[in-house]
Amino acid sequence: MLHVLLVFLTVFSFSGPVLAAGGVALGEVKKQPLNITAIFMFFIFVMATLGITWWAARHTKTKDDFYAAGGGIKPWQNGTAIAGDFMSAATFLGITGAIYGFGFDALVLAVGVMAAWPIILFLIAERLRNLGSYTFIDVVSYRLDKKPIRIISAIGSLSVIIFYLIAQMVGAGKLIQLLFGVDYVYAVVLVSFLMICYVSFGGMLATTWVQLIKAILLLIGGTFIAFTVMQSFDFSYEALLSSAAESHPKGTAVLGPGLWMQDPIAIISIALTMMFGIMGLPHVLMRFFTVKDAKDARKSVFVATTLMGYFYILIIIIGYGAMTFVMDNPDYHDAAGKILGGGNMVALHLTQYMGGNLMLGFMSAVAFATILAVVAGLTLAGAATIAHDLYAKTFKKGPVSNAEEIRVSRMATFALGAIAVVLGIAFEKQNVAFVASLALAIAASVNFPILITSMYWRGMTTRGALAGGTVGLILSIGLIILGPGVWTAVLGNAEPIFPQIYPTFYSMPLAFFAIWLFSVTDKSGQAEKEKALFDEQYVRSETGIGQSKASDH
């Protein structure tokens, strides 16, 4: 997830001069010389994934296939793909770089994810699978007035997707420039082109396999680096940490909180955003419809949680290991003592130190692959929202045929690909940190509250959902604009009106409050009908009777 990396960009711009050695800055990126090993390995990956897309295209005939791979994905495959959504270039490069710079405080980015996923397993995964067919919006609109609910949820969903896409594209362009020595514009166009190929021809089946393969490659690479790091400390965690603290200019402060965040409200706000934002990410929720039934949804979350937990433990080792092996190493610093390529390169410097140029090429290729896989998932979720929720279910009068809906999805995919390129180029020189915080904050303040209340609270009415969604949307966007991410960093004002980067501490509870207030005061006949429909929804969510059927591949 690239946003974490960008979060650190913001953090950096507000915490003043932090550590000379540990700057996690993407701002000034110099083009690198062509990296032949990396390009060769990336070429193999692209060929393999295009082959898979060709195979997947032959299995993608109905909209069921396109959006949900016909429900025929196995739990281990789905679980690995979900984990892949979280084990991204940003996790590998961004969190490692952040641990390298700030030590302990950066762990919140990993710990928040590991608190969110079990809750998704207990409260969301099975009901979501039982109630929906392609997107989480199916579930929200199950017993409510479909049109307005689909529109407000689609706005929430598409905002998350577009903001996330911008952050990914800008990060991708800079990263590729750095890793491969390719021009920014070419990099952005290449990412967009490949992503359109995967999604429009191969649909969910290709998107899942691309994510799956990449996740396995990243796990192999990460395991190798963490293993060699632990080996050099005779597998003593204690030795790893004390050596890291000795190498870092801040000493033992890297083993405890305080280097990055001190304000309790800011910490709680980022913790809430991480945890509940994840529960409202449309491209992740969509993956639950790719498996046969609720039981398989349950199993896939277990696979995903285990793989992610394992990967985060690796990342912690890699981050602290880099303090020992990269911080004092003149090979990875320029004449002025700055780290080559910026803080995001720390993990790759460590890779090179531990595994030589071949391993560096491999991990660079995996980092690129990771961006492709994540943007493909995002674009597919966006295409599904546009074609399924907006076109077929809201604006088009009368029934929509399979072929027509797939055609609209493909057009939406092309449009999103083009938007991604245009915005990626437009935002190249901008500080995009606020964009990334927007995506997660909107997910936590709009999508999550209406999804969870629609599943669990009989009393929720259309009016309540609309009010809650609107309040969440306006507050999350508004407070970010008034906050340090936009008001000072982008608009150049001296003091932010709202002091925190993340608005979630206020926007999420207020969204819930608005849902409650406008539902209980709703005395219309429509509201009574909606409440009466809860029984049927409840039975289906618990038993799966009437759930959308799966197909085999």
Place this chain on the structure above:
Amino acid sequence: MSSSETEKCLNNPKFKQLTRARANGNILFSLIILVGYGIYVLGISFAPKLMSSPVTSGSSLTYGILIALLVIVNGMVCSGFYVWWANRKFDVLKRDLLKDLGHE
């Protein structure tokens, strides 16, 4: 699903047993996770000194790092245990219920 069918399912004792078991399990497991994450977040917010102090004197393993690792491991263990338990308990109850309702 017709409303009479919904009615029949809601009144079935097996449905009540299933939903009660599931609700209790879900609340219990969610609380374990939330308490763990809560300790971590509130710890770094309000007790940073404690979180920076070593677990045993002279050690470089701090309470903060230990708790962070425990939250990660806790997430993995709870997910595994929940899935194991749900596969044995819910799925058996659900199969019986669906048979009663004539759905399988």
